[in-house]
Structures are given as C-alpha cells and as structure tokens.
Amino acid sequence: MTTHHPRPTVVLVYQRISLPWVFESAERAGIDLVLIPRPDEAVSEDRLPPAVVDVLRLDIEADRAAALNVLRRRYEQNTFQGIVTLYDPAVPFVAEAAELLGLPGIGRDVALGAQDKRVMRARLAAAGLNVPGFVRLDDPADWEKAASLAFPVVVKPAHGFSSLGVTKAESPHSLKSVVDQVWQTCASKLGQVDGLVVEEYLDGPEFAVESLAHGGDVRMLTIGYKGDPQGPHFEEGVYRAPAALSETVQDDICREVKAAHRALGITDGPTHTELRLRGGVTPYLLEIGARIGGSGVSQYIASGVTGIDFAAQALRIAAGIATEPLGSGTLPAPVAAAANYIVPCNGSGRIIAIHGLDELRADPRVDHVVQMLFPGDIVRPYPDFTGYPAFVLSRHANIAEAEEFHQFLDQAIRIDYGHEEQA
Template identity: 30%
Template sequence: MDDRPHLLVIATGMRLFREYLLRSICTQYRIHMFLHAEPTWEKEYISGWTVLETTLDASLLSETARSLNAKDPVHGVLCWDEARILQASHAAAALGLPGGDPLMINRCRDKHLTRQALEAAGVPQPRSILVDTVDDALAAAAEIGYPIILKPRALAASLGVVKVNDPDELKAQWDFAHDTTAPEAPHYDVKVLAEEFADGYEISIDSAVYQGKAHPFCLARKELGYFPYAEEVGHYVDANDPLWQDASLLDMLQKTHEALGFTDGVTHTEIMMTSSGPKVIEVNGRIGGDMIPYLGMRANGVDPGLNAAAVACGRAPDVTPSLSQCGGVRFFYPAEDDTVLGDVTFSTVPEGADLLVPLMQPGATASPPPKGTLIGRIAYATAVASSIDECRSALDSLQDGLKW
C-alpha cells in the first residue's frame, strides 16, 4: 500500500514552467490530475488522472472530485493555473478541504475586491478607482493625480498594465489596458482600474499560508522593461536579501492575508517598496509564475511544490532555508515586430548558467511588447551563483549569445 497523501492537482500549465513542481510533489504525494486532454509528460509524476470536457467548470470539477474521493479519499486540492484557481477552490469546498473558500480566492482573483478588502483593513496600497470608459479614467486621473497606472481587473503577469503621464497618453493607451486579455480570463462589465503610481522598486513574496499564518518562502526582486508598459523581463532571488529582516514588511504581509481572509493555500504577493514604505500591488491566490519559486528553491533550498502540497492537505509547511545562494531568470524577446524565427539557440554557456529554454519553434512569428507581451517571449534562461551580480553577468552573456 502507498500511504502517501492523495493530492488532486487541477491542470498543469506549460511543462517548461511547471514541471519542477510535479517533480518535487510526487516524491511525497500520490498525484491524481484533472485535465482536459490525455496527459503526456505528466505521466512520469502522477498516479492517476481523469480527462474532463473542461477544467473551467466548477460544478463539473466538484462533482468529479466527489466521485474520486468516494473511491480513493483525497487529502488536498492544488491548482497553480490562474484561470482555474477559483474553480479548484470549489472542488476543495465540495470535499471540505483546506483552501475550499471560493470567496477567499475571488478576493485575490478580482483585483477590485482585493483593493476594497485592503482598504477596509488599512493596509498600505496605491489608491484605486474602478473605471468603465475613457472619460471615467480621465476623471479618476484628475482626482488621483498624474502619473497613474491603468490596469486590467483580473489578469496576471502585468498584462495590460501601462503608466500614463497626462490625459493624451491616457487616451492613447486606454485600448491597451481595456482590451488586453488572456485565454480563459474572466469577464467583467467594468474591467479597468485607474491607480495611483507607486514609485520605487517591486518585489514579490511567495507564502505558504497555514491556518491563517503566512509563512514566506521566496522573496524576489522584479525587473521591468519596455516602458511605459510593465513587462516583467526578469527576477532575482537572494537567499540573504536584507528584506528578510524587515519586520514592518513581514508584518504587512501577514496583515494583507488577514484582510483578505486568506487562511490556507499558497499566495504570490507583489509589493512596491516606495519612499514612504511598502505598498501592496496585488495578491495572487496561487504559487508564483515566471520560474520565481524555482529560483527560490535553488537559492535557499525551500521546496515550493512540497510546501504548496502540504498546506493544501492541511499540513504545516517547512520553510527553513538550507542553502545560501542567488538565482536569476531573464526572458528574451525579438527586436522587431513580426519577426519570423529560425532556431532559437544559446551559442555560449557561461559559468553560473542553469536552465536554457527556447520557447518557440523555427518558423514561429514573435513580437516584442507591447504587441508581444508574454507571447513575445522566445526563450528564457536562469542562472545560479553566489551573488546577484554573478547571476546578472551570466544572463548578460546568454543574452549576447542568443541566436534566432
């Protein structure tokens, strides 16, 4: 008999970005997966699977989860796909498991609800006004003061986010913020936030939340590019980042989760470190993307997959560091719109280089932001070294040697 806890994982995401999670989790958990197509590469890590017509239907997920649980009791439900985290919470609720609070997840999924909850609790954040039209946005900007940020209500990875400095720029960028979408994103009748611009540098913190207590395990510093768009072009993690010792920051992190009523699960919280103190930008009710948790694991030794599985099953996480390294990731884009790609290859492999991952096949067409955004990425690379400078140097060399 296999006495490992039985974990239901809903969907996977791209192999090139999420395989490391399954690789870790399967060492201590039996994984049953709900997918919309037969598994391929996932079979190496899972003990069972169910193919559904769709994994976007909360009722279908809940009904199928009940059937699975009747045959083989499920100890936890886990999902890291932004488009499915709300539906997964319904499945957890149907089984009476941790994370089974759709209202909790929706307060993260809907950025307007996030703002309302944080405002009610007095958690520092940029001022935010929900706007429906260009005229609404112009009025909000006049009230808040330029520059402002236009931001979609329920996207991720900074999609559709743009800084505008005056009314003319706002009018010119309105369609970008209003019309940018992503596959399977939720629809809202009013879907843009006009927000106060928070100057400073941005970080993210991944936390395993257990019985209302946030246990942070990965702190990353974000690098943005293609201004005025907020394209996330890279991240750096330092196991010894001095921000780990910032008591006020960690206290705000805990108060943020309390304000959202987030009691069990994993979160990815984005925070702007401003001259007047940290301000919450947003909270995602899932583990971070863009290989950020992987960098944390390589830098400090804390396993993100195992911690996500633990709290999903009502177990205390273990976020004790065992390494003292640094890690970085950089995303690469073509130089011009509508570039037809050849082989995407790295011609040099400097010291510190870790993962070298082409994302597009020969013959594909790609563009840099704003036309390309996430889908314009043609490759990414990670580096692991004893300092951020060494990671940056390795990534610079990889970028110089990238061919397409």
C-alpha cells in the same frame, strides 16, 4: 504484519509538464498527482512525470459546472486529499472545488480577493496598507472616473495575469485611448472583460516575495529583485534572489506582506507577492497571488535560495498532512542565489530564429532552459501578450554573480523577426 498506507493524492489543475519543479517536489514528498492539463496542451500519457498517476481532461473555463460535477464524481469513486493550481485564473475554481468537496483550501471569498484586483485593492486599503490611489472601471465609457488620479497611472485588467494588457497612461489626455486599448486586448485574449483597475503609477524597483501560510502563520522564504520596469508596457525581465536590501527594508516588506495575508484572509497555502518600493524605500503591494508563482518558477527560486522544498510544503498543506512547523517569522539565511532570466520579446512579428539558447543548455550555471516560443511563432505587439520566449534558470554562489550572468545573457540571446507582413 505491516499496514499499507496509500499515498496521498492531490489534483493539480492546469500545470504544464514542461515546467517540472512541482512534479519533482510531489515525488520527493510522496504525493501522487492527478493532472488536469490545459485544454490547449497535448499531453502524452506515456511521457508524464513519475508523480502523475492519472490525467483528467476538463475545461474549467468553458463549462465550470460540468467540471465541478466530474471532479465530485471522481472524488466519490476514487478519493483524493487536495486540489491545487499554479495558474492564477484557476485559483477561484480550485477554491470552489475544495469547498464543495470539504478539502483544505482558502475558500471562494478569499480566492476572489486574491484574484480580482478590484477586490484586492479595496481590502488592502480598508486594512490600512500602503495602496496607491485607484479607481475601478466596470465599463470603458467610465474612463473619466480615473481622470482625477495623480498621473501617470497604470491600467490593468481586474482578472489579468502576467503582463497581459497592463499599460501606463502618462496623462489624462491619453487615458481614454489606453482604457479602450486594454479593454479590447483583454476581450480578444480572455474572451470577456469583467472590468479594469486604474491605479497611480508607483516609482521604484519591483520585488517578489515567496511565502507559505499554515494555520494563519506566515513564513516568508525569499525576497527577490524583479527589475525596475518603467512602462508603458511591463514585460518581465529578471528575477534574482536574495535581493540586496537593508535589514530595515526587509523588515518593512515582511510586515506589509504579512498584513496583506491577514487583510485578504489567506491562512493556508503558498503565496507569490509582487510589490514596488516607492521612492526606493516604502513597500506598496502590486498584487498577491494565492499560489506558487511563475508556474513553478517560485519553487525553483525559493528552494535554490533557502534549501526548503517550497512546493512540497505547499502540497502537504493542500493534502491536509502538513506537520512541519513553519518556523520563525524571519527570513531564512540564504544558502545560495537563484535566478530566472526571462528572455524578452524585443520586437514583434514571426520569429525567424532564436540565438544563444542551445549554448546555454551546456552552461554549468544553468539548470533549465524552458523554451515557450519557437521559430515560426508569431509575437504580437504589446499590449497584447503572446508569452515569453524562454526562461533561463540558474544558480550562483551569490547575487552579484547572478547579476553579472544576466548582463551576459542580455548580449548572448537574440531573436530575429521577419517583416510584419509575414505575421
């Protein structure tokens, strides 16, 4: 007689089903998912990914306490083994829920340091990591506190995500207007503003690091190139891995990222770190998120480069069933290159047409075209952040081919806008 062992279940908070990678990883890992969809997303229960066994509709932002109570009752009636999110603003809620229910998690204090840029900067600086000069602003009227920094500076919301509101101020003369503008943008988009960070601008190319921590061990999976955005706004454009870096620079990045995990207390789960190489050589962290990055894009990149199922490993850690050792601290040898081309808005107004995406869906190099904006949608000018029109995810034999493909996409994709008054 065989004993039936139920599949482990993990609650997945605010993940869009149009971004499939974490759902596919859950299926491969034999993990069932209870999906908490975003309130603004209509989810048809007859078209759910196979790994999703239940849908729980909660608004964690409108009524946090009520959402926690519903989760507690759900846990008592039909237990689950873990709770995760890939949506950065939900990281503190997930940590609190895991703590409340006694599930694996990073804890509320660690989540605060990984999500509040003011706390993150202070903790990284206290640990002696490379940190640009910075000032926290709890009120826009305090803008003069940042006037003594070395300019240019970057103003960003303490609890922002993607490139929402992030704006470069070239001189002290423009600082007040930039601070006011970012504050207003965040108030309108986020509903409230908890504060800003003003930090010295870091010259040098940008990179992203995908890592996995378990029991305090940190395994670096990939380092990817993310362009060299100059501002004044920082719209993301490319993500190509593995980055073409010397072994010395890779080692320096790995040391800095692992030290950041220790400084912030992140001992378990996936992380997505963004950094700049100041002067092209010295790593300075921009931020570290205690989640899989890009709503799952990091899973696509890391698995494409290494052959390791990043999200499956992360889900096993969340469910408390991870048994595979993370391996040595060195970067795995790449097996291929993977890339994400983030279609730039290149303008604002009402979208009339997006050219080039349909042809790419048939391109053998392309695995996914994930479209988020469509004709009729309105794109607001920066520093407001409407979202990205589309992701084009592709695999290549090497990084040179990925770079050549992105140069082709620069010409192949075009967005037509109507006049501003139409918006």
